[in-house]
Amino acid sequence: MSKHSFGLPLLFLMGLLPGLMFAQQDIFGAAGLVSPQINEDNSVTFRLKAPKADTVLLSGNLHVENAFSPITYQMTRGEDGIWTYTTSPLPSELYRYNFVVDGVRTVDPSNAHVQRDVANISNIFLIGGGKAEDYKVQDVPHGTVAYRWYDSSRNEKKRRLTVYTPHGYENGTSTYPVMYLLHGIGGDEEAWLGTGRAAQIMDNLIAQGEAEPMIVVITNGNVAQEAAPGMGSNGMPQPSFQLPNTMDGKFEETFGEIMEFVETEYRTEGTKAGRAIAGLSMGGFHTANISLNYPNTFDYVGLFSSALGVRSPEATSPIYQDQDKKLRQQMENGYELYWMAIGEDDFPMLLKGNTDFRKKMDDMGMKYEYLETAGGHTWNNWRDYLVLFTQRLFK
Amino acid sequence: MSKHSFGLPLLFLMGLLPGLMFAQQDIFGAAGLVSPQINEDNSVTFRLKAPKADTVLLSGNLHVENAFSPITYQMTRGEDGIWTYTTSPLPSELYRYNFVVDGVRTVDPSNAHVQRDVANISNIFLIGGGKAEDYKVQDVPHGTVAYRWYDSSRNEKKRRLTVYTPHGYENGTSTYPVMYLLHGIGGDEEAWLGTGRAAQIMDNLIAQGEAEPMIVVITNGNVAQEAAPGMGSNGMPQPSFQLPNTMDGKFEETFGEIMEFVETEYRTEGTKAGRAIAGLSMGGFHTANISLNYPNTFDYVGLFSSALGVRSPEATSPIYQDQDKKLRQQMENGYELYWMAIGEDDFPMLLKGNTDFRKKMDDMGMKYEYLETAGGHTWNNWRDYLVLFTQRLFK
Numbered sequence: 001m002s003k004h005s006f007g008l009p010l011l012f013l014m015g016l017l018p019g020l021m022f023a024q025q026d027i028f029g030a031a032g033l034v035s036p037q038i039n040e041d042n043s044v045t046f047r048l049k050a051p052k053a054d055t056v057l058l059s060g061n062l063h064v065e066n067a068f069s070p071i072t073y074q075m076t077r078g079e080d081g082i083w084t085y086t087t088s089p090l091p092s093e094l095y096r097y098n099f100v101v102d103g104v105r106t107v108d109p110s111n112a113h114v115q116r117d118v119a120n121i122s123n124i125f126l127i128g129g130g131k132a133e134d135y136k137v138q139d140v141p142h143g144t145v146a147y148r149w150y151d152s153s154r155n156e157k158k159r160r161l162t163v164y165t166p167h168g169y170e171n172g173t174s175t176y177p178v179m180y181l182l183h184g185i186g187g188d189e190e191a192w193l194g195t196g197r198a199a200q201i202m203d204n205l206i207a208q209g210e211a212e213p214m215i216v217v218i219t220n221g222n223v224a225q226e227a228a229p230g231m232g233s234n235g236m237p238q239p240s241f242q243l244p245n246t247m248d249g250k251f252e253e254t255f256g257e258i259m260e261f262v263e264t265e266y267r268t269e270g271t272k273a274g275r276a277i278a279g280l281s282m283g284g285f286h287t288a289n290i291s292l293n294y295p296n297t298f299d300y301v302g303l304f305s306s307a308l309g310v311r312s313p314e315a316t317s318p319i320y321q322d323q324d325k326k327l328r329q330q331m332e333n334g335y336e337l338y339w340m341a342i343g344e345d346d347f348p349m350l351l352k353g354n355t356d357f358r359k360k361m362d363d364m365g366m367k368y369e370y371l372e373t374a375g376g377h378t379w380n381n382w383r384d385y386l387v388l389f390t391q392r393l394f395k
Numbered sequence: 396m397s398k399h400s401f402g403l404p405l406l407f408l409m410g411l412l413p414g415l416m417f418a419q420q421d422i423f424g425a426a427g428l429v430s431p432q433i434n435e436d437n438s439v440t441f442r443l444k445a446p447k448a449d450t451v452l453l454s455g456n457l458h459v460e461n462a463f464s465p466i467t468y469q470m471t472r473g474e475d476g477i478w479t480y481t482t483s484p485l486p487s488e489l490y491r492y493n494f495v496v497d498g499v500r501t502v503d504p505s506n507a508h509v510q511r512d513v514a515n516i517s518n519i520f521l522i523g524g525g526k527a528e529d530y531k532v533q534d535v536p537h538g539t540v541a542y543r544w545y546d547s548s549r550n551e552k553k554r555r556l557t558v559y560t561p562h563g564y565e566n567g568t569s570t571y572p573v574m575y576l577l578h579g580i581g582g583d584e585e586a587w588l589g590t591g592r593a594a595q596i597m598d599n600l601i602a603q604g605e606a607e608p609m610i611v612v613i614t615n616g617n618v619a620q621e622a623a624p625g626m627g628s629n630g631m632p633q634p635s636f637q638l639p640n641t642m643d644g645k646f647e648e649t650f651g652e653i654m655e656f657v658e659t660e661y662r663t664e665g666t667k668a669g670r671a672i673a674g675l676s677m678g679g680f681h682t683a684n685i686s687l688n689y690p691n692t693f694d695y696v697g698l699f700s701s702a703l704g705v706r707s708p709e710a711t712s713p714i715y716q717d718q719d720k721k722l723r724q725q726m727e728n729g730y731e732l733y734w735m736a737i738g739e740d741d742f743p744m745l746l747k748g749n750t751d752f753r754k755k756m757d758d759m760g761m762k763y764e765y766l767e768t769a770g771g772h773t774w775n776n777w778r779d780y781l782v783l784f785t786q787r788l789f790k
Contacts, residue, residue, distance in 0.1 A: 048499065049498075049499075050497065050498060050499045051498060052449065052450070052497040052498040053496075053497045053498070053499060054447065054497075055447070099499075101448075101496050101497060101499045101501065102445065102447040102448045102449075102496060102497050103444075103445055103446060103447040103448070104443065104444075104445045104448065104494075104496045104501060104504070105504050106496065106499060106501030106502065106504075107501065107502055107516055109499070109500050109501075109516075110633065111631075111633065112511055112513075112514040112515070112516060112624065112633055112634050113624070113625050113631045114509065114511070114516055116507055116509070118507075119507040120507070121502055121507060121509055121516075124631070125631060126630070126631065136628070136630070137621075137622070137625075137626055137627055137628050138628055139553070139628040141544075141553070142544040142553060142555075144541050144542065144543045144544070145541065145542045146539050146540065146541035146542070147539065147540045147541070148539045148565075149536075149537040149539070149562075158534070158536070158537060160537075167544075170543075170660055171659070171660060226532075227532070229507065229508070230508050230532075231532055232532055233531070233532050233533055233534040235521070235531070236506075236508045236519070236520060236521065238505065238506065238507055239507050264566070265565055265566060
């Protein structure tokens, strides 16, 4: 141990070692085992020490173009009991993966970087040099990410949301525009910050001058929840796609409480020109409905792989009444941008829902922009869409 | 599917199902498999479906009294390929565990609640009804948790810290006292919020009237880092105990930048009577040094399992010079509380370091309170100590 190499004194380390059982397995026991290893050509080598296992698979969204369904790769056992797999060179992206050891899905013990998406815990890694540079923490001024609680009297609970304030907000006095950013089914107020990389994307686009400094409010669209699983007073339920009251109008009906909270607590512009709303999948459905039902409130609307056309036949909320009339009113009130994007490999029902909605807009002469990309119903697309949409706002 | 039971329309679910590969494994494939299941008598049943595995172990800190080293339990294979283990009734506590499948440490695929501690990803669960009620999210007013960045010109980097502001801070005008809360070796500005449950503890103690409303600033004591692993501009390095410049005085030397940031950006009292500092292990060592080297700054000092007596013999920082003289000065300047706690099963070197330090204080007539508890160098103890220390502050 060379002088000044380690802040940890040798004696201290020796004193701790006998007890470092947790640590030994990952830090010391796995010494020398690097996984994932990003090679010079952007191929990636995965390694797992599993001398007693019969089969080890790598499972991941390693094909960007259609990443919704992870692909499974057979890993190869070396004589040392270390299983390996090396991919072909990968394009710049944020990737998720797992190992499957004798049939059991697991995380990579050599990689502490994990991300929860609904109930799935996956490892992540990032290939830079391209678009994923926007998803990295770069050496640029950083905004603040705050987890806040508001009183939702109409849902009879305290509820949590996440607020990104751009660098300089806290020690300035000027007002800022606001983008409300909504998650998909099974998601929550942490999803856009995790797999969505929204804080990194905002930091980077603002630092590059590509996006205006703005406040981003990331809501929880499941009004049956106070907060993301584990962060509410109902303990630690397993996250689920099957929550009550997600697409029955309740979130849209009570969205005004959130806007009131934000405009009271933050220095917002408080104008239509200073408000955007966007969401993915179920959040795109919420976005369309909110922009319809809060007339003249948003100048910018973004539907990312929006779950249009899948409304529950049981829903009777006033949110869903007179939609054509409300849409015509939205058109007549005017707006700066109505932006829709979806992947060509998305679910047929969603593609049809978006096509039908666009036809309705076309028939009434309502303006929108439509982008059809490669890929499916994936975070890869939603990060792309956030990057594109955000650059169009408040200019 | 009964009316109004699910917000997710059946048709939508059917449309999504073919692609829900990730989800199927955890949500649909694992249907009916509950793990961990907390039984009526607070025994806990763990389950893992692993029909192809030869051995499955449960590894966890399930014995509270000496939880640093996880204990391994053999799980039993059922004819359905589901392995189970049921503990004896467990006392109220926050617990961590993993499975070990054919020699590979893994998380429980039926439990999405995981916590990173240094490089270890473990599942967590909580047994209520006792002290762990303080660690739960309760239906009480919640403070805000904000991840912020400050410019550390003396470390030549932007650095991240976490700030807890109590409920009511944002829309009030009064000033608040501040507690600086420091992590141990291998930790970062996320550790006290994760395994440490600091936000829940503060919410609950303040709501009960047991602690004064205060701002809590959770720093990153590794000045070689901008932020927790993955949150800095150096990418996603594997977390490590072996970082440079952790115990060489650099953090203590530059701590003034943090106080200046906090007292500029927040409505603090800005007085000795309104400042506390506490830390665990390495953070206790930092705490002792900071309270010595910033004279007349803190009225409350808390050393939790403090790494006293393990200073690097190579460190030459002025922080470490004239310590006896500085300690006498600290005594003469006066303070409200100098509080030390350590577990009787902690590392001998740390127990000796704390004993030697107390002897020095005794010899010069310096007042302190000392608490020796059961258990060792564990988060179980540090959560306890935080609960006890916090109730003594600013009264």
